[in-house]
Amino acid sequence: MLDFGMTIGGKSVAGDKTFDVFNPATGELVGRAPNATLDDLDRAVASAKAAFPAWAAKPDAERKAAVAALVAVLEENAEAIAHTLTLEQGKPLGGLGSRFELGGAQAWTGHTASLDLPVKVLQDNNEGRVELHRKPIGVVGSITPWNWPVMIAIWHIMPALRAGNTVVIKPSPFTPLSTLQTVALLSGKLPEGVLNIVTSDDQVANVGAAMSSHPDIGKIVFTGSCATGARVMKSAADTMKRLTLELGGNDAGIVLPDCDPNEIAEKLFWGAFINNGQTCAAMKRLYVHDDIHDAVCDAFVAYARNVKMGNGLDEVNVLGPVNNQMQFDKVASLVADAAKTGNVLLGGAPDEGLFFPITLVSDLPDDAPLIHEEQFGPALPIIRFTDVEEAIAAANASENGLGGSVWSKDVEKAKALALRLECGTAWINSHGGLNPVAPFGGAKMSGIGREFGEEGLFENTEIQVLHI
Incomplete structure (x- = not known):
């Protein structure tokens, strides 16, 4: 001991x-x-x-x-x-x-x-x-x-x-x-x-x-x-x-229609689920253009379902449990609510102890708590959009402003959109990476x-x- x-x-x-x-x-x-x-x-x-x-x-x-x-x-x-x-x-x-x-x-x-x-x-x-x-x-x-x-x-x-x-x-x-x-x-x-x-x-x-x-x-x-x-x-x-x-943060990622779903799936996963989602600057909401929404969901699920979760002392595992009961209960409550109105693509049901499976939920209503509250755990809402202006507005419609990201093959277009996000740090084609040379902190709350x-x-x- x-x-x-x-x-x-x-x-x-x-x-x-x-x-x-x-x-x-x-x-x-x-x-x-x-x-x-x-x-x-x-x-x-x-x-x-x-x-x-x-x-x-x-x-x-x-x-x-x-x-x-x-x-x-x-x-x-x-x-x-x-x-x-x-x-x-x-x-x-x-x-x-x-x-x-x-x-x-x-x-x-x-x-x-x-x-x-x-x-x-x-x-x-x-x-x-x-x-x-x-x-x-x-x-x-x-x-x-x-x-x-x-x-x-x-x-x-x-x-x-x-x-x-x-x-x-x-x-x-x-x-x-x-x-x-x-x-x-x-x-x-x-x-x-x-x-x-x-x-x-x-x-x-x-x-x-x-x-x-x-x-x-x-x-x-x-x-x-x-x-x-x-x-x-x-x-x-x-x-x-x-x-x-x-x-806290409720970081939004915005995926534009020129992205290749299979190319970005792994980066999307780790942008959302590094440290099992228990990271302030992790991606907490993912907005995906309607043209590739279903394909991104499929690629995301295909990658996520093979990620091993378990006791951190076992070197085969790359994700561990939720750290404490209070946080586990919050994640479980948000996911249970989301399951009533959305489409659970993966996970959803709690495992034994404090292990909560990677959970992806699509087609939630705009007022879903999983979208508007910071879950700080292994659950991610995937939200469909058709107009990028609506996506920017939705990303900014939060009291939080820690981070955000834009995903596109057109880097200049992505940069212009990223600069419109109301957050302290914005990433292009990645999310959550920090650097000791780069100042880090939040806007708004x-x-x-x-x-x-x-x-x-x-x-x-x-x-x-x-x-x-």
Whole structure:
């Protein structure tokens, strides 16, 4: 059984109580995580606050090198962390699963370490010189979800450290173990107090809410649902915290009639079902032109029915279970409703435990909940359209605006349509791929701010303008 302590001030802290973490594939107990109190949170924040002045004062080149050195830590421990991740999250070890996630964590760490924070000269003439400096904020609080727990933790931690901040992170209670393991390893290569972690199921104390209102945390980075993001924003208002919120998506894909259904079926599948659909930027709605609608459905079903789902520790499987009962029940409810009014092409009936089969549903009415609510699981509505203007309007008729895609052999036409989508990221002939150089975040209710690249790094700084 796995047993990891919290890391506070560079030391392992067990906590007075623990909570259980279960394997969603088997229901078996994987391990126990410390159940932090508000006092534990205060100690972690105090430790980060005490470590901040020295870390912020380090020469930029030293912080850059310190973050770069963490790549090797992740690489050396990748297999052990991946195994923990599969046990608690359910995703497979291979394919686009836990090893893939650890590879992404290394790539994002390395790229973040390479970024610079130059002084920008705004004016330099006989009237004087004006410089823009970017300075660290202080203590950054990170709250992470259960779908990509290690990689999203890295997305939060590394730019904060690179900019000169210190960090307190709280992972989801469904997947705390891999983050505890990762932070303990990373913290060992950093000065004491620079990186801290607390874990809680929020039953003993609402640690997440306390973080977003904590007077000594200067910024919150949160990845999760729109509803929780709104609560974080409200709670942070009294202390004027800086915020980066990457929230839910209901991404639309639009397939134009010049596409070859057999050529795009595999890409459509992984655009929708990477991580079993439990990805904010996965495709959640697919609009297909009437001319090729049936052919796309046939090709999609033919590919999907051969994808193996099962226990992630079995290397033959490329998809795992839904991570938790709450999310499973939501998917099941949306699919049950869709089955009453639409045409279930594949799947539809829940399997044993938390395994839900890949489900494709066509010919749903426009007001179907499966179309308008983020399912965040292995179910996809396929919607017929005849007029591309109607498809664009339907894609934009959502309170979310995280991502979207257009599929066509005419790339220029697809580009023109993609630029009309009301979303933070648009793809052409693919969906959901992220890149550490490309800023990522949402429009509308899908959040505020950006992560990744220079823009993401800058969000971890305050601007100070110097007039000389």
